[in-house]
Amino acid sequence: MDAISLLTDLAKRPSESAARLKEHAPPEMLNEHPGDHDNSMAWLLWHTGREIDEQVSELSGRETVWTAQGFDERFGLELEPHELGYGHNPERARSIVVDDVELLFEHLDAVIAAELEYIGTLTEADLDDVVDENWDPPVTRGARLVSVSEDALEHLGQAMYITGMKPTAQG
Template identity: 40%
Template sequence: MKSAELLVDALGRVQEAVHEAVEGLSQDDLAVRVDDDANSIAWLVWHLTRVQDDHVADAFGTAQVWTEDGWSGRFGLPFPEHATGFGHTSDQVAAVRAPAELLLGYYDAVHARTLEHVSGVTGPALDRVVDTRWKPPVTLGVRLVSVIAEDNQHAGQAAYVRGLVERRK
């Protein structure tokens, strides 16, 4: 299996998990927080998508789907356009309310852009340094693995919350 094929497969598994966590839920279901400081499905999916969009765009030197394709305006969130959710307060988490179609539309657009970038990646390209702010500097391979790991973690959290929401019905 080539590097690009491995990345495409891993990202496809994230996409499946995101869809399974979101599809068929109402906007109210997506906003459920199991306690006052917990993350909702809507926030988790928005955040994992924003992080992927931000990190992949930065690593490949392209614009983010969030701003380039107008998703920021469609969501209408009370945050700066560059916000990804890191460090959000409980009130900011609560402010992320969106229907499933919007969350999945943005996620799928970011997923498609990510696949455009990674589908031609070769082994040597994964060694390219994309972020010198860390010690050691972050390579493209490390950044992509980090994005996939974070996405999987949050998609799993969203699936867990979905199970709790469905038990309450």
């Protein structure tokens, strides 16, 4: 298997996890804060889509799906254009309230589709391009794409864990 095929397979994995999660994501638990944690299931799903979107947009030079497809307006959250949840303080994280489970998964599907489309434009040589010199060693395009999917899978796993908890009245 070549590297592009491998990255394509990896980029599809969050969609597969999200499909399983969708079957078990009770809408009444979307905005719960299990263990009084600041990140709800809604925040985790929103952030997963946003982190994929922002990073792929940066790599591809394309507009984010968030704005290009109107998700920024559809979600109705008061956010900065490129806000993705990284570094949210407790109050800001708790301000991400989404009651529409379908919208969360639609956004996630759209950003993964954009990621797959972008990967389809790459050659194996493109994967060696250094895209971030702020790390030691510098980050290549291939390494960044791996980390995008890894982060998405971790957050989807956290959301799946929440589905096994009982809803509370406190939210």
